[in-house]
Amino acid sequence: MTHDHDLDLRPTKAQTAAALNPPAGRNGGDLVVETLEGLGATTVFGLPGQHALGMFDALRRSKLDYVGLRVENNAGFAADAYGRVTGQAAPLLLSTGPGALMSLAALQEAAAASAPVLAIGSQVPTAGLGGGRHGYLHELRDQQASFRDIVKSVHTVRAASQIPSAIAAAWESALTAPHGPVWVEIPQDVLLAETMLPVVTALDATPDDVLPRPELTAVAADLLSRAVRPVIIAGGGVVRSDASGKLLALAEKLDAPVVTTFGGKGAFPWEHPLSLQSWLEDRHTTDFLEAADVLLVVGSGLGELSSNYHTFAPRGRVVQIEADLGKLESNHAGLGIHADARLALSVLLETVTEREDPSAADAVRDVLSRVRERIASQELTLEQRVLASVRDALPDTSPSFWDMTILAYWAWSAFDARHPNTMHSAQGAGGLGYGFPAALGAAAADPTRPVLAVSGDGGAMYSIAELATARQYDFPVTWLIVDDGGYGILREYMTDAFGEATATELSRPDFVALAESFGVPATRTSVETLTEDLEKAFAEPGPSVVVLPAVLRMFAPTHA
Numbered sequence: 001m002t003h004d005h006d007l008d009l010r011p012t013k014a015q016t017a018a019a020l021n022p023p024a025g026r027n028g029g030d031l032v033v034e035t036l037e038g039l040g041a042t043t044v045f046g047l048p049g050q051h052a053l054g055m056f057d058a059l060r061r062s063k064l065d066y067v068g069l070r071v072e073n074n075a076g077f078a079a080d081a082y083g084r085v086t087g088q089a090a091p092l093l094l095s096t097g098p099g100a101l102m103s104l105a106a107l108q109e110a111a112a113a114s115a116p117v118l119a120i121g122s123q124v125p126t127a128g129l130g131g132g133r134h135g136y137l138h139e140l141r142d143q144q145a146s147f148r149d150i151v152k153s154v155h156t157v158r159a160a161s162q163i164p165s166a167i168a169a170a171w172e173s174a175l176t177a178p179h180g181p182v183w184v185e186i187p188q189d190v191l192l193a194e195t196m197l198p199v200v201t202a203l204d205a206t207p208d209d210v211l212p213r214p215e216l217t218a219v220a221a222d223l224l225s226r227a228v229r230p231v232i233i234a235g236g237g238v239v240r241s242d243a244s245g246k247l248l249a250l251a252e253k254l255d256a257p258v259v260t261t262f263g264g265k266g267a268f269p270w271e272h273p274l275s276l277q278s279w280l281e282d283r284h285t286t287d288f289l290e291a292a293d294v295l296l297v298v299g300s301g302l303g304e305l306s307s308n309y310h311t312f313a314p315r316g317r318v319v320q321i322e323a324d325l326g327k328l329e330s331n332h333a334g335l336g337i338h339a340d341a342r343l344a345l346s347v348l349l350e351t352v353t354e355r356e357d358p359s360a361a362d363a364v365r366d367v368l369s370r371v372r373e374r375i376a377s378q379e380l381t382l383e384q385r386v387l388a389s390v391r392d393a394l395p396d397t398s399p400s401f402w403d404m405t406i407l408a409y410w411a412w413s414a415f416d417a418r419h420p421n422t423m424h425s426a427q428g429a430g431g432l433g434y435g436f437p438a439a440l441g442a443a444a445a446d447p448t449r450p451v452l453a454v455s456g457d458g459g460a461m462y463s464i465a466e467l468a469t470a471r472q473y474d475f476p477v478t479w480l481i482v483d484d485g486g487y488g489i490l491r492e493y494m495t496d497a498f499g500e501a502t503a504t505e506l507s508r509p510d511f512v513a514l515a516e517s518f519g520v521p522a523t524r525t526s527v528e529t530l531t532e533d534l535e536k537a538f539a540e541p542g543p544s545v546v547v548l549p550a551v552l553r554m555f556a557p558t559h560a
Helices: 013-020 028-039 050-059 072-086 104-113 160-175 188-192 214-226 236-240 244-254 283-290 341-351 359-376 381-393 406-414 435-445 466-473 488-498 511-517 530-539
Strands: 043-046 065-068 090-094 117-123 154-156 182-187 230-234 258-260 294-298 317-322 335-338 400-402 423-425 451-456 477-483 522-524 544-549
Touching: 028 050, 028 160, 028 188, 043 050, 043 072, 043 435, 050 090, 050 117, 050 188, 065 072, 065 435, 065 466, 072 090, 072 104, 072 117, 072 423, 072 435, 104 117, 117 160, 117 188, 154 160, 160 182, 182 188, 214 294, 214 317, 214 335, 214 341, 230 244, 230 283, 236 244, 236 341, 244 341, 283 359, 294 341, 317 341, 381 406, 381 530, 400 406, 400 435, 406 423, 406 451, 406 488, 423 435, 435 451, 435 466, 435 477, 477 511, 477 530, 511 522, 511 544, 522 530, 530 544
Parallel strands: 043 065, 043 090, 090 117, 117 182, 154 182, 230 258, 230 294, 294 317, 317 335, 400 423, 400 451, 451 477, 477 544, 522 544
Antiparallel strands: none
């Protein structure tokens, strides 16, 4: 173990010389970007505003790549996606008041999906902090209070010397399992004031591991080793901790069937003999899970969507591994293990006793057969064909980002992600407008492979301005817009509940002409040509739009 007195904190001669002779013309904004660089950031997202200009001016003196979006909420979605696909904290630079508040829905999604977003917002001048009503532009009584219920931690800076430590603390918080968004706010005068502080160098903000308690993993290993019908539910925590390999090895050692949650898509091979795939919104799957004598839940809180709308009632022992302490045993009592999924699975893999159950694969085939029969009885060939066309066209390693739209709801259950950490949606918080700006964030992380965004026409209108962003940065994002003339899923919900729908029908633009007005090539496709048109779009550099006029339906629920 390293103790404080063991650390050599003495600066080198080069560090001393640099510290004594800092370059002129720097301000608090420079300390922000220097700190981000020192922490390892390479890309930042955001949108400038009057109080934040000190940060944005400093960007031109840094090596950071800046991706500017047209709406703060969309910038938040882009940062969310960057954090998901890279596993690194994604800096998001915002202004005060309206600019800051515009990001709240995106930060809620980041919190629900455990995406590490480092939001840094400006504030009114220091004199305006503390609740007094000074009448500054964008002034709020307590700006940080608006974020405190959403983010993991809040950090307020009142002097330039506090900037490096505050941002480093926020960085560590964002990357401590479970990942999540954090909020830093810095007054305008602090950002603008000239500073003679030394240039910020490399910082260490490596978070501590969330280790499982050995007495708990010992009990879990014993339960799983003696189980007759063990089953595993794999959630988003498996994907975020890069634990898919450990999960596969453990499932095969135990001969335990695996179902992935919608947030855990890709955590387990789709066509594996033990794969129950992702059919969680199906009573046949729910019944199978309830019959397990030991249910291992890894990286999931078993929330509404993961529990078939809270109709799931396990009859056997539940072992839950979860890095988010607030989710541990929040819905079902059991053996709760507070730990990072990868670390806990590693221990279990080493300590469980291998078991063989030739009937496990047969049981999986039976469940999937029953699910397919139920879907087949509902005459939903159009929906299945559209989803299959998307899967056929999308390169295996390309990430996809799905808005809250009927095709996405199908994808949650029926889409083979093929690789971990490639399918993402807004199912955490459930807000509209996620798909396209999130895809731009993923393209910023890796512009060498095409990215897919999927939206309905209603959700598309939330982020239409980002066509300008896609064109400006030439991101290889193909945006599939399924145009059904309204909020399709709400139309279904209201018709089922009330006999008719209200406020769901929309007047919308000619999406093809609109995209082309931004200089983005667009195609109006059909069900018959969808695969071909998507493949053409993926093959071309830069952004593109594919519009599919179609009215899709959801499969019937089983929880009602």
